Amino acid sequence: MSRVGFIGVGVMGAPMARNLLKAGHRVRAFDTSPEALAAVVRDGATEAGSAGEAADGAEYVITMLPTGRHVADVVLGPGGIAEALDPAALLIDMSTGLPAHFDATAESLAASGRRMIDAPVGRTSQNAEAGTLLVMAGGSPEEIDRALPILETLGDPVIHCGPRGAGIRTKLVNNYVSVVSNVVVAEALTLAEGEGLDRDVVIEVLMGTTAGQGHLATTYPAKVLADDLEPGFMIDLAHKDLGLAIGMGEAAGVAHGTGLAALECYSSARDYGMGRLDWTAIYNFLRRCAGS
């Protein structure tokens, strides 16, 4: 079993630290919140007086902090992890932060021969408790192999996303989808209520179509990802139907901001001559706009 330094034992970090303890690892924790720190110490962690103290003598150090700036502070700041980290140890940043902050911190550490990988997580604090977080790891194959005994205690699955920095970038792509689609769903249900519909019936309908099942599970594998742009449902029709729904939302006085943004995208694709292609060709349209 390993000696693990754990920095940041809040909503996510505390259950993760507890799972390491349950698996038999020795955890030395630090948090600027005395209450948060006391809670994991009650469960068997050793208290550290600073991030550097938590890292001293550890084989693995985990940071689970609000942002990449917090991580940079605890790694590179006075009394920080960089001052204490053994060159043979591995620093695993599991926070969600700006990739540029992570890159700069990892590069600073690498300059003194110390290794830092990114392994942010998807899912919720319930999954943190159950040890079923989805871990998105970025690092060399050797570094990920080295981290696996720890990561597999915290999550299932652990997905190796690519080289250092690929985990945090994948996490932001994931959250772009989940955070934006949350608003679309809220707009749709508000629209349904505005029209006096039975919400449960509307949800039953949505769950029977791409609306609720999601494009990645339904249309994309069959169409654009298979290079098949023969229309199952064409961009012209998607544009027409979205316009109708927006008109209904306008009349009902409910929010439809994401719908308007999407309509602009469909309109541009039509202007570009893609109206009669499958609606998933929107992906190709945006790739062309991005020059890829």
Ligand code: NAD
């Ligand atoms: P949190 O605010 O509950 O926990 C962060 C902890 O870090 C707090 O206990 C805080 O006191 C501590 N802290 C802040 N600055 C510190 C410092 N300089 N030194 C030591 N400790 C410090 O947040 P959380 O919900 O546990 O989230 C942690 C990270 O995980 C975030 O990046 C978040 O985006 C990500 N995340 C959260 C969830 C979720 O459902 N809560 C899910 C996936 C990912």
